[in-house]
Amino acid sequence: MKMIYQQMLGFFMVIAFTILLLGFSFARMTKSFVYDSTWQRLEKCSDSLIQQSLIVNDKSESNVSFNTQTLKTSESLLENQSVHFTLFNLKNQVIFPNNGLSTKITKKDWEHLKRDQIVRKVSSRSAKLENGQTRPAMIEVLKPYYYKKKLVAAVVAGSFISDVNSNVDKINRNLLTGLGIALIMSMIVSFFIASRLNRRVAKLRSAANQVANGNYDIRLPSKGRDEIDQLIGDFNHMTDSLQKADQEIERQEERRQEFLADAAHEMRTPLTTISGILEGIKYDVIPAESRDQSLDLMTNETQRLIRLVNENLDYEKIRTNSIQLDRRHFNAYDVLSNVIEQLANKAKDAKDELILHSPKDLPIYADYDRFSQIVINITTNALQFTENGKVTITGERGYNETIVRIADTGIGMTEDQQKNIFERYYKADASRRSGKYGESGLGLAIVHQLVKQHGGKISVSSKLNEGTTFTIILPDEQQGDDKESGTKQPDEIQTKDGEL
Numbered sequence: 235m236k237m238i239y240q241q242m243l244g245f246f247m248v249i250a251f252t253i254l255l256l257g258f259s260f261a262r263m264t265k266s267f268v269y270d271s272t273w274q275r276l277e278k279c280s281d282s283l284i285q286q287s288l289i290v291n292d293k294s295e296s297n298v299s300f301n302t303q304t305l306k307t308s309e310s311l312l313e314n315q316s317v318h319f320t321l322f323n324l325k326n327q328v329i330f331p332n333n334g335l336s337t338k339i340t341k342k343d344w345e346h347l348k349r350d351q352i353v354r355k356v357s358s359r360s361a362k363l364e365n366g367q368t369r370p371a372m373i374e375v376l377k378p379y380y381y382k383k384k385l386v387a388a389v390v391a392g393s394f395i396s397d398v399n400s401n402v403d404k405i406n407r408n409l410l411t412g413l414g415i416a417l418i419m420s421m422i423v424s425f426f427i428a429s430r431l432n433r434r435v436a437k438l439r440s441a442a443n444q445v446a447n448g449n450y451d452i453r454l455p456s457k458g459r460d461e462i463d464q465l466i467g468d469f470n471h472m473t474d475s476l477q478k479a480d481q482e483i484e485r486q487e488e489r490r491q492e493f494l495a496d497a498a499h500e501m502r503t504p505l506t507t508i509s510g511i512l513e514g515i516k517y518d519v520i521p522a523e524s525r526d527q528s529l530d531l532m533t534n535e536t537q538r539l540i541r542l543v544n545e546n547l548d549y550e551k552i553r554t555n556s557i558q559l560d561r562r563h564f565n566a567y568d569v570l571s572n573v574i575e576q577l578a579n580k581a582k583d584a585k586d587e588l589i590l591h592s593p594k595d596l597p598i599y600a601d602y603d604r605f606s607q608i609v610i611n612i613t614t615n616a617l618q619f620t621e622n623g624k625v626t627i628t629g630e631r632g633y634n635e636t637i638v639r640i641a642d643t644g645i646g647m648t649e650d651q652q653k654n655i656f657e658r659y660y661k662a663d664a665s666r667r668s669g670k671y672g673e674s675g676l677g678l679a680i681v682h683q684l685v686k687q688h689g690g691k692i693s694v695s696s697k698l699n700e701g702t703t704f705t706i707i708l709p710d711e712q713q714g715d716d717k718e719s720g721t722k723q724p725d726e727i728q729t730k731d732g733e734l
């Protein structure tokens with residue numbers, strides 16, 4: 235069943251039940267109210283009847299009688315108001331009117347009357363009279379009258395139930411009409427409420443469809459009033475996340491394409507050089523004296539190609555956790571001093587001072603080769619982006635960890651650049667395509683993955699034109715470390731601005 239019908243059915247059931255309950259109790263109330271006021275009216279009529287017709291005999295004050303003429307006048311007056319009365323003496327004889335239409339007062343009722351109690355009665359069934367006629371159902375009041383504390387008469391005043399009930403019916407009919415109108419009105423209102431809800435759900439549905447078709451720009455207005463608004467809020471949140479993820483994928487794709495273009499460009503130059511030299515050799519056009527130089531050039535270019543391909547493969551392997559780290563304890567000082575030696579020429583080329591500050595004994599728990607790779611990558615960058623400056627490698631022990639800092643006084647980076655440097659193919663300055671050291675934009679991405687695999691942290695702090703400092707923290711061996719796997723995930727990787 236459609237939601238709108240379900241809602242309307244729900245509304246209808248609640249409203250109909252309420253109206254039924256209300257109508258029922260109101261009808262009962264009306265009936266008892268009308269009966270009550272009829273009895274009161276009958277009592278008043280009988281009081282005034284007695285007051286007007288009572289005659290006290292002068293000689294003996296205890297003897298009273300009733301003026302028949304007054305009673306007759308009252309009878310015709312009261313009949314107009316649909317009130318019928320009968321006056322009884324103590325012997326249960328009808329004093330007035332003597333037309334045989336009155337029933338006798340029962341013994342039980344006399345007992346009440348003698349105790350000065352008023353009896354209110356509803357004789358619902360039609361009663362047979364002494365003269366054979368049937369008396370219709372009546373609502374009656376039996377009231378005793380005392381003179382000088384002596385019961386002198388009893389009046390039975392009554393109205394036909396049909397007359398009273400016709401009043402009740404009239405009220406009930408009005409009530410029914412009112413409730414019917416209320417029911418229709420509430421159905422109309424509930425239809426509008428239900429259809430409004432449905433419209434909102436339909437909007438949400440069509441928005442969800444659009445998202446499914448790849449439109450992540452869609453947002454729905456939410457006033458935060460009810461659960462649907464909350465759902466809309468969640469929906470907007472979801473599209474936000476999807477949009478961000480989509481943008482990230484696009485960004486990665488752009489980077490990938492950029493890299494492919496870069497790689498193609500990078501590869502084309504050495505390949506052209508190699509191809510030229512090979513052709514020269516084939517047709518023997520290279521002079522003997524420059525043969526060695528050409529072969530050296532070919533070797534260099536081939537190595538450059540191999541390095542480019544290797545770096546990519548390496549990155550992929552680390553990223554997909556398919557390399558095994560051989561973590562062990564060794565002295566990090568040895569590695570750091572080796573790096574200084576290895577990069578001495580590069581430092582000389584850049585006219586940089588390369589300094590090492592480290593205790594001679596600096597224990598570390600890491601993969602020897604990968605740790606060297608990390609330090610070489612970062613130090614190479616430092617030398618690459620620093621001219622006539624200083625590059626300082628500092629090694630120290632922290633609490634259950636080894637800390638290595640590589641600081642330079644080079645060109646530095648903006649905050650924005652710092653956020654991106656660990657991403658694959660990122661180069662802060664895209665115009666530097668083919669520098670001396672390769673510049674594929676993979677170095678720091680590899681470093682990042684390697685530190686992550688070691689369960690360590692890497693952070694960067696830098697100021698444009700002042701210099702950059704990279705800090706690497708590698709934890710000591712912990713209980714339960716799995717030497718074999720080497721694929722433990724890190725706690726976190728940090729940049730200066732916070733977590734990556």
Ligand SMILES: Nc1ncnc2c1ncn2[C@@H]1O[C@H](COP(=O)(O)OP(=O)(O)OP(=O)(O)O)[C@@H](O)[C@H]1O
Binds near residue numbers: 655663673675677
């Ligand atoms: N010490 C530094 N000073 C200034 N900028 C730096 C420094 N280290 C890295 N960068 C910036 O971060 C970018 C990414 O460095 P990364 O080592 O990943 O790539 P690359 O050096 O360009 O290429 P390669 O893959 O050959 O290392 C660099 O292109 C550079 O813009």
Ligand SMILES: [Mg+2]
Binds near residue numbers: 611614673677
């Ligand atoms: Mg680099």
